[in-house]
Amino acid sequence: MNDLDTFVGLLAPEGQALLAELRDHDPADELAAATRLRRDHPAPLVSAALGQARLRQRAAAKFGADAQLMYFTPNGVEQSTRTSVAAHRAARFAALGVRTLADLCCGIGGDALALARAGIRVLAVDRDPLACAAARANAEVLGLAELIEVRCTDVTEVDTAGYDAVFVDPARRSKARGGRIFDPEAYSPPLSWAVEAARTAPCAALKIAPGVPHDALPEDAETEWISDGGDVKEAVVWFGSAEEGPAGPAPGGRRATLLPSGETLLGAGLPDPAAPRPNTAPAGGASDDHAPVGPVGDWLYEPDGAVIRAHLVADVARQIEGRLIDPTIAYITADRLTATPYATAYALTDVLPFNVKKLKALLREREVGIAVIKKRGSAVEPEELRRKLKLGGGRNSCTIFLTRVAGAPAMLLGHPATDPVTPGR
Numbered sequence: 168m169n170d171l172d173t174f175v176g177l178l179a180p181e182g183q184a185l186l187a188e189l190r191d192h193d194p195a196d197e198l199a200a201a202t203r204l205r206r207d208h209p210a211p212l213v214s215a216a217l218g219q220a221r222l223r224q225r226a227a228a229k230f231g232a233d234a235q236l237m238y239f240t241p242n243g244v245e246q247s248t249r250t251s252v253a254a255h256r257a258a259r260f261a262a263l264g265v266r267t268l269a270d271l272c273c274g275i276g277g278d279a280l281a282l283a284r285a286g287i288r289v290l291a292v293d294r295d296p297l298a299c300a301a302a303r304a305n306a307e308v309l310g311l312a313e314l315i316e317v318r319c320t321d322v323t324e325v326d327t328a329g330y331d332a333v334f335v336d337p338a339r340r341s342k343a344r345g346g347r348i349f350d351p352e353a354y355s356p357p358l359s360w361a362v363e364a365a366r367t368a369p370c371a372a373l374k375i376a377p378g379v380p381h382d383a384l385p386e387d388a389e390t391e392w393i394s395d396g397g398d399v400k401e402a403v404v405w406f407g408s409a410e411e412g413p414a415g416p417a418p419g420g421r422r423a424t425l426l427p428s429g430e431t432l433l434g435a436g437l438p439d440p441a442a443p444r445p446n447t448a449p450a451g452g453a454s455d456d457h458a459p460v461g462p463v464g465d466w467l468y469e470p471d472g473a474v475i476r477a478h479l480v481a482d483v484a485r486q487i488e489g490r491l492i493d494p495t496i497a498y499i500t501a502d503r504l505t506a507t508p509y510a511t512a513y514a515l516t517d518v519l520p521f522n523v524k525k526l527k528a529l530l531r532e533r534e535v536g537i538a539v540i541k542k543r544g545s546a547v548e549p550e551e552l553r554r555k556l557k558l559g560g561g562r563n564s565c566t567i568f569l570t571r572v573a574g575a576p577a578m579l580l581g582h583p584a585t586d587p588v589t590p591g592r
Contacts, residue, residue, distance in 0.1 A: 171296050173215040177238070178304060181208065185216035190235060192220045230277070236308050238301040243275030246338065248374065251426050252393055252400050253281035256334075256372065261285040262414035263370050263407065265332040271322040271364070272336045272356075276302030276315065278374075282334075283314035291317045292325050323356060333368040335361040339376055351375065351383050358383070362404070370407040370416075377402045377476050381421075389416040389433075394473035395426040402476070423473035423509065430508040432474065437481035458484035458499070460491045463518045463572055467492075467579060468499040468510035469541070483509045493571045496544045504584060512584035513566055521547070521569070521576035527556050529580075536561030545569035545576060 176182045185208060192200060197217060204213045222239035229249035230237060239247075248256075256278065260268065265287055270279045273291035275298055282289050283306070291306075293299050299319040306315040318325070327333050337354035351358035358375065362385050365371030377392055377399045384390050389405045405416035417433060424431040437458065458481035468489060470480050480497045484490060486509075489501035504512055519525065530538065536558055540549035547569050568579040 171300060173211050174238070174297060174300050176209075176212050177215055177219060182212060182216060185212065186219060189216055189220040192217070192224075194221060194224070233280075233309065237275070238304045238308075239275055240295075240297055240301055242295075242338075243277075243298060243301060246336075247274050247277035248281075248336070249395065249400065250277070250281065251395050253278045254284070255393065255424065255426060255429065256403060257281040257285035257287065259414050260287060260332055260334075260370070260372070263332070265370060267330045268332045268334060269325065269327040269330045269368075270334050270336075271325065271327075271361075272338060273302055273317070274298050274336065276305045276317070278334060278336065279315050279317075280305060280309060280311055283311040287314070289315045290325075290330065291315055292320060292322050293317075294319065294321045323360065327364070327368060330368065332370040332372070333365055334372050334374070335364060336374040337361055351379060362388075365404070365406045368406070372406070373404040375402050375404060377473075381478065387418050389418060389420040389422060390477070391422040391424055391431075392473040392476040393424045393426060394471055397471060399472035399476055421477045421479060423471065423477040423479050425471055425473060425508060428508060432477075432479055432482060432509055434477065434479045434482050435485075437479075437485070458489075458491050460494050460573075461500070463492050463515065463579065464489075464500045464502040465515055466501045466504050466584070467513045467515050467568065467581060468501065468507070469513070470497055470499065470510045471508075474509050479509075483507060493544065493573060496571055498543060498568070498570060513568075513581040514584055515579055515581040516565070517578075517580040518572065519578050519580075521545075521578050523552065523555050526567070526578055530556060530558065530561070530565070533563055533565070534561035535563045535565050537564035539564075539566045540569065541566065542569040544571045 177186060185204065201213055201217060219238065222241065222244050223234050226234040226237065226239050226244050229247065231250060260282065267288045268282055270282065270289050270291045273279050273293045276291055279289045279291040279302060291302050296319050299317050303317045306312045337356055337358065339354055361373045365373055379402055384404060391403045391405060393400050393403065407416045421434040422431060468487065470483055474480060474483055475497050480499065484499045487501055487505040487507050489499040492498050492500050499510060538556065538558055540552055542549055565580050565582060570577055570579065
């Protein structure tokens, strides 16, 4: 019996009964459960049900309560879009007036489900028969089968003419290549093919890895980096016109979107702090199109990862009237606290040259027993420093930033702005 036949068996009454019995299954008891269940059920079906129970537990982080009803493949759990991000993208498609969409490389159907819930009729395409079977089952079990047609074929052979939009989610993992694929042209299908497919549609979006090099991005599209709960999840390349209001793609634009709030920042085209700076910058600061660089103030801002990936640190610095602590470091400093959704603020108490011995003495003097250690632009690893500090049972806490200030290794100490602490310098 092959994988597809076994999967179909899970949809039959016997398979459904097994899945129901394993709903709250403890993976630590898997051997005992397998032995018990095989007395009354075929071994391949028991193995498939146990595997599906494991996948559902893993998928709960992405799909919430729906995961206990859905069907997954190992690749589907790894590569599918989490519900919050898929819902955001579907809402943006809907705001653009999209009513029909071709979802290419649909996998187990995570995006297709979100699109259908937004009222969009979806053609979901994948060449993996098992993934397609899972996508059909997911559409059925979640009551969305009338809006989702699943087609098992090579996406390069699909005619997308007549659809309002195209969404492409190329495979970015490969067993042959040992896991994640970082070269966009090694995606399956390659990014270049996906871009050309997108350009033939009135509106399109391509899901890509958030670490994609900016020079690999098409200039006639907007690229959006999305974080969820502070973790960067993906980048999306949007094609189309900006004539549809705020949701419309801005060709050449770079955007950072933060979930669950939905706050979104479209860049003004300011250079990235990590980029080479011109020699013509005026003394004491950067040129007008760069974020200024200056001394560390009372407050430090750590930009959201989506802001950093989108190269929008300078935009946030301008919004809060701040400055960089170093021309190549994505930390912003300011003399007063300004609320922003795009960065986490810290009240600074100390700005010191890097010195482990002095830091250890200072923390002991202040009875610090808990330290959050962050780094950016430092060769020192947080766990290495933690071992050297040998923090005791002090009653106080602090945040330590290992970084560079004006090119020199430094350590900044402070507390989150949400704590009842004011700057102490």
